[in-house]
Amino acid sequence: MLELAILGLLQETPMHGYELRKELATKLGTIRAAISYGTLYPTLKRLKTAGFITESASDPSMIPPMTSKRGRVVYKITAEGKERFADLLAQAGPETYDDAGFGVHFAFFSRTDRATRLRILEGRRRRIEERREGLRDVLSRAAGRLDAYTLELQRHGLDACEREVRWLEELITNERSGRAPAASAGTFDVPAAEPAQERTAADSPQEPPRPHKDRP
Amino acid sequence: MLELAILGLLQETPMHGYELRKELATKLGTIRAAISYGTLYPTLKRLKTAGFITESASDPSMIPPMTSKRGRVVYKITAEGKERFADLLAQAGPETYDDAGFGVHFAFFSRTDRATRLRILEGRRRRIEERREGLRDVLSRAAGRLDAYTLELQRHGLDACEREVRWLEELITNERSGRAPAASAGTFDVPAAEPAQERTAADSPQEPPRPHKDRP
DNA sequence: TCTCGATGTATCGGCCCGATACATCGCTAC
DNA sequence: GTAGCGATGTATCGGGCCGATACATCGAGA
Numbered sequence: 001m002l003e004l005a006i007l008g009l010l011q012e013t014p015m016h017g018y019e020l021r022k023e024l025a026t027k028l029g030t031i032r033a034a035i036s037y038g039t040l041y042p043t044l045k046r047l048k049t050a051g052f053i054t055e056s057a058s059d060p061s062m063i064p065p066m067t068s069k070r071g072r073v074v075y076k077i078t079a080e081g082k083e084r085f086a087d088l089l090a091q092a093g094p095e096t097y098d099d100a101g102f103g104v105h106f107a108f109f110s111r112t113d114r115a116t117r118l119r120i121l122e123g124r125r126r127r128i129e130e131r132r133e134g135l136r137d138v139l140s141r142a143a144g145r146l147d148a149y150t151l152e153l154q155r156h157g158l159d160a161c162e163r164e165v166r167w168l169e170e171l172i173t174n175e176r177s178g179r180a181p182a183a184s185a186g187t188f189d190v191p192a193a194e195p196a197q198e199r200t201a202a203d204s205p206q207e208p209p210r211p212h213k214d215r216p
Numbered sequence: 217m218l219e220l221a222i223l224g225l226l227q228e229t230p231m232h233g234y235e236l237r238k239e240l241a242t243k244l245g246t247i248r249a250a251i252s253y254g255t256l257y258p259t260l261k262r263l264k265t266a267g268f269i270t271e272s273a274s275d276p277s278m279i280p281p282m283t284s285k286r287g288r289v290v291y292k293i294t295a296e297g298k299e300r301f302a303d304l305l306a307q308a309g310p311e312t313y314d315d316a317g318f319g320v321h322f323a324f325f326s327r328t329d330r331a332t333r334l335r336i337l338e339g340r341r342r343r344i345e346e347r348r349e350g351l352r353d354v355l356s357r358a359a360g361r362l363d364a365y366t367l368e369l370q371r372h373g374l375d376a377c378e379r380e381v382r383w384l385e386e387l388i389t390n391e392r393s394g395r396a397p398a399a400s401a402g403t404f405d406v407p408a409a410e411p412a413q414e415r416t417a418a419d420s421p422q423e424p425p426r427p428h429k430d431r432p
Numbered sequence: 433t434c435t436c437g438a439t440g441t442a443t444c445g446g447c448c449c450g451a452t453a454c455a456t457c458g459c460t461a462c
Numbered sequence: 463g464t465a466g467c468g469a470t471g472t473a474t475c476g477g478g479c480c481g482a483t484a485c486a487t488c489g490a491g492a
Contacts (some may be wrong), residue, residue: 018471024352027366030373033347039448041473071469111367114454131249138242149325150243152397157246160376161305167372181368218479234440255479257442287438311450433464439488457470
């Protein structure tokens with residue numbers, strides 16, 4: 001899962017580990033607070049061994065905060081890496097629908113085609129519906145066996161499930177009708193930006209409608 | 217974390233592994249779907265080595281489903297195990313407040329005293345408030361940098377945070393006023409039960425109210 | 433009879449985490 | 463000026479937990 005996220009971020013721009021961790025934290029803030037270095041560096045090593053990324057010593061192209069010449073290592077994605085990213089993004093294993101897996105896939109939805117988005121959204125909905133049914137069963141059948149706190153926990157969990165299902169339905173509806181994820185229409189006004197570069201997919205040039213919100 | 221859950225369940229009645237897994241699944245259904253055997257058995261081994269539980273061959277006291285004489289192993293908690301359980305339950309490390317840790321502690325709240333419950337509830341609230349602030353920051357400051365899907369994910373996460381904070385506030389209020397977790401007052405009618413005993417204290421033999429369901 | 437699904441115990445490779453160790457940079461305080 | 467401090471930065475280690483896998487028994491229906 002982390003592999004996918006790293007590849008996705010490096011696709012936008014090369015980075016060194018520390019930066020990667022921060023970007024990961026803001027992009028996946030909902031999923032995991034912050035990735036551990038004990039995970040990050042071994043994963044980067046794996047990725048490098050597999051040929052999906054390359055390391056290079058610090059080049060002096062970074063202007064903003066740093067001009068140091070210390071041992072900073074900049075990671076860069078390769079062509080194989082981009083291909084790998086597209087594969088991981090589109091393929092759907094069972095782990096695609098658990099909390100972490102779904103979150104990562106969703107976070108990179110702007111790099112996917114609509115069919116894939118719908119498939120993942122619906123798979124996730126199915127998964128949550130199953131969890132919801134399990135909780136309902138427990139609450140109706142096993143209620144007498146459990147204490148008040150445990151029941152309260154289940155009730156809260158059930159509530160969260162129902163809410164997530166509704167959220168997914170909204171997203172699915174929007175997706176089908178070709179709109180962007182206008183969904184919950186929060187208090188925030190999205191400041192446009194991000195022409196969302198089209199065409200990612202190693203070999204497929206399509207990258208459909210995506211009305212999104214292009215500026216003139 | 218799993219250690220705590222196992223000890224907690226074995227405190228109610230001895231069990232074998234398979235049964236333990238199922239109980240774990242219904243008690244912690246919100247937290248984790250089902251514990252893996254690749255986790256369960258090694259943990260049981262650890263617990264046994266540490267002297268917190270004992271193994272014994274299948275005794276013929278189990279009536280309901282099985283009368284087999286195969287290699288079923290029944291696990292039973294020891295006095296040290298009960299002490300350990302009380303310690304784990306009351307102590308508050310940082311991992312007490314993450315999703316899994318909090319869930320397990322909450323599921324065993326009926327075995328804790330009110331002061332501990334309040335401490336944990338408030339610690340959890342603090343944790344979630346921090347996550348919430350982080351998401352708000354991202355949504356207001358980094359919004360332009362992120363695509364619509366990522367933003368939608370953050371919005372949904374923020375929503376979940378706000379909801380959980382409100383839930384926790386309710387629980388804290390109830391706890392302070394001495395009521396049971398009547399909290400969210402869902403569609404379900406809570407079958408009363410559980411006056412929520414006070415005082416747990418490591419070695420006390422009391423084993424409070426716990427109506428449970430003993431057969432004749 | 434025979435296969436199938438539930439029950440049951442157990443191990444292995446691998447991902448990921450928290451703790452820890454180091455080293456440098458820019459800032460403020462003394 | 464220099465001493466400390468917090469942010470930046472790279473890296474390893476032990477351990478928890480997961481999914482896949484293997485194996486064995488039992489009751490019930492084809």
